[in-house]
Amino acid sequence: MVKVNLDGVVREGQPDELLIDLINRAGGSVPHVCYHPQLGPVQTCDTCIVEENGRLIRACATKVADGMTISTKSAKASAAQVEAFDRILSNHLLYCTVCDNNNGNCTVHNTTKLLAIEHQRIPFRSKPYEVDNTNPFYRYDPDQCILCGRCVEACQNVEVNETLSINWEDPNPRVLWDGGSTIGESSCVSCGHCVTVCPCNALMEKSMLGHAGFLTSLKKSALSGMIEVVKGVEPETGYGSILQVSEAEEAMREHRIRKTKTVCTYCGVGCSFDVWTKDRHILKIAPEHGPANGISTCVKGKFGWGHINHEDRLTTPLIREDGKFREASWKEAIGLVARRLSETKAKDGADSVAFISSSKCTNEESYLMQKLARAVIGTNNVDTYCGLWR
Amino acid sequence: MARTTSTRTVGYGGDSGSITDMEKADLVVIIGSNTAESHPVIATRVKSSHKLDGQKLIVSDLRENEMARRADLFLHPKPGTDLIWLSAVSRYLLDNGLAHTQFLDQWVNGLDQYRKSLEPFTLEAAERLTGLSERTIRTVAHMIAEAKSTCILWAMGVTQQSQGSDTSTAISNLLLITGNYMRPGTGSYPLRGHNNVQGASDHGSMPNMLPGYQLVDDPEVRQRFETGWKVKLPSTKGLDNHQMVEAIHEGKLKAMYLIGEEMSIVDSNANYVGAAFEKLDFFVVQDIFFSNTCRYADVVLPGAPSLEKEGTFTSTERRIQRLYQVFEPLVGCQPDWKIIQDVANQLGAGWNYQHPSEIMDEIASLSPMFAGVNYERLAGYKSLQWPVAADGTDEPLLYTKRFAFPDGKARLFPVSWIGPTDQPNAEFDLHLNNGRLLEHFHEGNLTYRTEGIREKTPDTFVEVSPELAEERGIQSGTWVQLISRYGKVRVRALVTDRVHGKELYMPMNSVESPVNRLTSSHTDPVTNTPAYKEASVHLKVLNEVGDSPLPRINPRFGHPTPQGGVEVERKWKRADYAPPGNGNGNGLVQLQTKK
Ligand code: SF4
Ligand code: SF4
Ligand code: SF4
Numbered sequence: 001m002v003k004v005n006l007d008g009v010v011r012e013g014q015p016d017e018l019l020i021d022l023i024n025r026a027g028g029s030v031p032h033v034c035y036h037p038q039l040g041p042v043q044t045c046d047t048c049i050v051e052e053n054g055r056l057i058r059a060c061a062t063k064v065a066d067g068m069t070i071s072t073k074s075a076k077a078s079a080a081q082v083e084a085f086d087r088i089l090s091n092h093l094l095y096c097t098v099c100d101n102n103n104g105n106c107t108v109h110n111t112t113k114l115l116a117i118e119h120q121r122i123p124f125r126s127k128p129y130e131v132d133n134t135n136p137f138y139r140y141d142p143d144q145c146i147l148c149g150r151c152v153e154a155c156q157n158v159e160v161n162e163t164l165s166i167n168w169e170d171p172n173p174r175v176l177w178d179g180g181s182t183i184g185e186s187s188c189v190s191c192g193h194c195v196t197v198c199p200c201n202a203l204m205e206k207s208m209l210g211h212a213g214f215l216t217s218l219k220k221s222a223l224s225g226m227i228e229v230v231k232g233v234e235p236e237t238g239y240g241s242i243l244q245v246s247e248a249e250e251a252m253r254e255h256r257i258r259k260t261k262t263v264c265t266y267c268g269v270g271c272s273f274d275v276w277t278k279d280r281h282i283l284k285i286a287p288e289h290g291p292a293n294g295i296s297t298c299v300k301g302k303f304g305w306g307h308i309n310h311e312d313r314l315t316t317p318l319i320r321e322d323g324k325f326r327e328a329s330w331k332e333a334i335g336l337v338a339r340r341l342s343e344t345k346a347k348d349g350a351d352s353v354a355f356i357s358s359s360k361c362t363n364e365e366s367y368l369m370q371k372l373a374r375a376v377i378g379t380n381n382v383d384t385y386c387g388l389w390r
Numbered sequence: 391m392a393r394t395t396s397t398r399t400v401g402y403g404g405d406s407g408s409i410t411d412m413e414k415a416d417l418v419v420i421i422g423s424n425t426a427e428s429h430p431v432i433a434t435r436v437k438s439s440h441k442l443d444g445q446k447l448i449v450s451d452l453r454e455n456e457m458a459r460r461a462d463l464f465l466h467p468k469p470g471t472d473l474i475w476l477s478a479v480s481r482y483l484l485d486n487g488l489a490h491t492q493f494l495d496q497w498v499n500g501l502d503q504y505r506k507s508l509e510p511f512t513l514e515a516a517e518r519l520t521g522l523s524e525r526t527i528r529t530v531a532h533m534i535a536e537a538k539s540t541c542i543l544w545a546m547g548v549t550q551q552s553q554g555s556d557t558s559t560a561i562s563n564l565l566l567i568t569g570n571y572m573r574p575g576t577g578s579y580p581l582r583g584h585n586n587v588q589g590a591s592d593h594g595s596m597p598n599m600l601p602g603y604q605l606v607d608d609p610e611v612r613q614r615f616e617t618g619w620k621v622k623l624p625s626t627k628g629l630d631n632h633q634m635v636e637a638i639h640e641g642k643l644k645a646m647y648l649i650g651e652e653m654s655i656v657d658s659n660a661n662y663v664g665a666a667f668e669k670l671d672f673f674v675v676q677d678i679f680f681s682n683t684c685r686y687a688d689v690v691l692p693g694a695p696s697l698e699k700e701g702t703f704t705s706t707e708r709r710i711q712r713l714y715q716v717f718e719p720l721v722g723c724q725p726d727w728k729i730i731q732d733v734a735n736q737l738g739a740g741w742n743y744q745h746p747s748e749i750m751d752e753i754a755s756l757s758p759m760f761a762g763v764n765y766e767r768l769a770g771y772k773s774l775q776w777p778v779a780a781d782g783t784d785e786p787l788l789y790t791k792r793f794a795f796p797d798g799k800a801r802l803f804p805v806s807w808i809g810p811t812d813q814p815n816a817e818f819d820l821h822l823n824n825g826r827l828l829e830h831f832h833e834g835n836l837t838y839r840t841e842g843i844r845e846k847t848p849d850t851f852v853e854v855s856p857e858l859a860e861e862r863g864i865q866s867g868t869w870v871q872l873i874s875r876y877g878k879v880r881v882r883a884l885v886t887d888r889v890h891g892k893e894l895y896m897p898m899n900s901v902e903s904p905v906n907r908l909t910s911s912h913t914d915p916v917t918n919t920p921a922y923k924e925a926s927v928h929l930k931v932l933n934e935v936g937d938s939p940l941p942r943i944n945p946r947f948g949h950p951t952p953q954g955g956v957e958v959e960r961k962w963k964r965a966d967y968a969p970p971g972n973g974n975g976n977g978l979v980q981l982q983t984k985k
């Protein structure tokens with residue numbers, strides 16, 4: 001156990017614990033943009049700077065030590081935090097109301113609010129790059145990219161596909177795929193880690209774009225018009241009021257965006273995640289708390305849900321008649337199944353009937369299937385199709 | 391079936407630890423598993439520990455897959471010979487005093503018999519039969535002996551051999567003699583393919599076991615279920631899926647009810663299975679799409695996909711997790727549990743489950759293994775790793791106190807080598823291996839319906855080594871016909887150095903040209919798992935060249951840029967960078983804030 005004096009209160013920490021984790025656990029309000037507990041310290045954003053015995057340090061890159069005295073609110077620390085964030089805003093336009101990432105969990109938006117930023121000193125600088133739309137599932141907008149590097153860390157060291165990097169030496173650094181290819185022609189396997197951890201709207205699932213917000217499905221010209229208006233208003237009123245408008249809009253989203261936990265339907269790893277939906281549209285898959293996967297997914301779990309609303313879905317029972325299928329009611333179909341199964345059993349015995357359950361079914365469904373076989377028909381002829389090894 | 395193999399040696403049929411143990415292990419050995427494509431998120435954990443934490447990695451595979459490329463040691467044994475080098479490693483360790491004697495003394499039975507069984511597995515014999523050099527096998531042995539903790543992961547490349555379960559047993563034996571059970575970072579991991587393969591067998595979709603791995607021919611067990619279900623239960627073991635197909639051909643099995651598996655395609659020897667379905671008097675298929683199997687049905691029932699129902703899945707690490715209903719079922723469809731209940735009730739069963747949680751309560755009441763499982767304990771992201779005691783205690787790591795046998799000790803189980811079944815000869819001169827692709831699940835019934843996946847990975851193909859391509863005049867896009875002793879398919883070639891020499895690889899992502907038309911119905915005698923991985927084929931080059939079966943936008947053509955991470959030090963070196971609050975010489979309040 002380690003004792004740390006945090007803003008005048010003694011807190012207990014674990015040896016090896018990061019200072020930022022201790023601060024967060026203690027309910028502190030130090031900003032942090034690039035830090036994500038599942039990525040570890042990335043140290044790019046500089047917003048978590050605190051004062052330790054007169055020295056400025058990054059809370060994310062410091063392990064707690066016995067007897068530390070930390071001020072998160074000293075004039076020096078606050079000034080550094082705000083300066084760091086100012087630099088970030090020079091890379092990002094706050095058009096939250098018309099942004100599909102304005103869902104209460106945008107780190108840039110929330111940090112703006114936390115620091116009570118009214119105006120930025122370093123003006124926004126556009127980067128001389130086009131938006132990259134070449135991946136079918138997500139897009140990268142360099143102009144909104146704050147260069148926090150979370151995506152790079154996730155791709156290099158969590159997914160370990162090693163596609164992403166940032167060209168720090170360039171006059172205009174940005175995120176690169178395969179060192180400078182388009183996303184579409186890169187080694188990117190569309191696992192989605194980078195999109196999941198991006199703290200703003202620089203990397204967005206395409207399924208979110210134009211769908212999450214009330215105003216975000218506007219035509220491009222109208223959208224940039226609105227962004228201009230927002231920018232025009234800012235010098236007058238400051239960000240506070242802009243954020244207020246956007247938060248009113250965000251609150252409206254709350255009512256129509258549903259977040260439901262599910263477990264992946266594909267492989268045996270058992271990734272779990274929230275599914276964000278609007279009516280029957282899947283806005284995105286948001287992995288974070290899954291005990292097996294945390295922020296991780298592969299392309300299938302993150303983006304492979306096209307089958308759900310596919311037009312080929314069967315929506316009515318079918319019965320074969322004279323070699324062709326015709327549609328039937330549930331009543332008729334179930335009636336026929338029951339009649340033929342009991343006829344077969346009566347004629348050739350229970351063991352002339354067999355059941356194959358699916359390894360995609362739930363546990364409860366598998367249980368009922370074998371109970372149907374054993375307790376209702378009276379046979380142990382029940383298996384999944386593949387034995388246990390797939 | 392895993393229940394047979396790990397029940398041979400350690401007791402339970404399931405991964406002996408958790409994904410976190412694979413992450414922690416000092417050494418990971420992967421055998422016959424294309425982990426990066428078949429279990430992608432498990433692969434990330436291993437790749438990450440290997441890259442960042444100095445974890446060692448040994449991979450044994452026919453194909454130089456991503457894990458093989460990353461491995462410290464890549465073994466490419468002759469097809470179907472993993473059992474041999476594993477046993478040779480065990481013998482070498484025992485012979486040279488490198489086994490964990492204290493562990494063996496305290497926890498393991500059957501050493502003498504096992505040692506005897508290893509006699510044929512000398513290094514020389516292993517070299518001759520596997521094609522691996524003696525030196526390589528010794529290196530493997532020393533790496534395992536020196537590692538503080540070892541996990542072995544394996545999958546279909548082992549189990550879908552005709553001696554799959556014996557190879558699995560050889561793995562477990564090796565772990566036992568090196569003391570690699572009972573501790574974090576150790577153990578055996580027969581990775582489960584489908585999301586709920588584990589759960590399906592846990593809950594009694596097995597011809598010889600009631601839910602919770604309780605034998606149908608155990609009178610005490612049967613009585614418990616008979617009391618619970620208020621019926622008389624059959625006491626003889628039923629047919630497994632392969633025996634079912636046989637029984638249909640023999641005219642003994644007349645009616646079948648099958649849920650959501652593309653059995654006619656993904657099953658090995660697809661032709662034979664299709665012919666069986668045609669013979670059924672009555673065939674019910676329940677699925678969300680009109681699958682190939684549906685063509686043989688008399689009645690098709692529209693079920694519901696995972697997002698349209700509640701329930702639980704159990705993953706490879708024995709982890710039970712809840713899924714919540716995201717959407718109402720499409721109008722006309724029903725969750726499968728409701729359909730089964732309707733059929734049962736139409737047959738007079740009188741079931742009355744209002745919600746899957748009630749089914750789980752019943753499961754818990756009848757299976758000691760799941761005694762403490764209920765929906766409360768699984769709320770939200772909470773999960774349980776079986777066995778779960780009545781008080782809710784679960785076991786992320788098995789065997790921490792004892793092995794799951796009456797005397798608490800593990801058992802070394804001797805195995806011998808027989809040799810694979812479908813061997814190449816002059817006519818069928820190439821070895822065909824098969825497996826999954828990252829982007830598609832199995833035949834692709836679900837995944838082809840995601841447009842972006844189809845765009846990047848539109849079709850199946852056969853991987854041909856550069857050497858063979860050169861010899862036969864094949865380029866990426868050349869149409870070829872593969873002919874086996876059982877069937878033939880037409881498919882485009884992809885030339886790649888992921889495969890070597892006369893070994894071909896064909897992923898299973900196709901409904902039109904399924905690779906399993908080429909595979910036999912030979913099965914592992916112990917588990918009846920089909921020997922999908924053993925196929926010999928003749929390759930005929932067709933006079934037709936198309937586009938490469940994988941478009942340029944497929945990630946396999948990319949050029950990754952490995953580096954340590956975000957490399958923030960490079961940012962700090964920029965001339966225009968100074969740490970905030972320290973630069974420009976003052977305390978710097980540059981922004982206007984309301985604070
Ligand atoms: S989607 Fe995955 S592979 Fe692609 S860039 Fe992002 S993290 Fe890397
Ligand atoms: S794309 Fe997102 S995560 Fe990546 S550096 Fe830019 S802002 Fe950060
Ligand atoms: S997201 Fe990918 S790795 Fe995770 S369970 Fe689904 S298919 Fe498996």
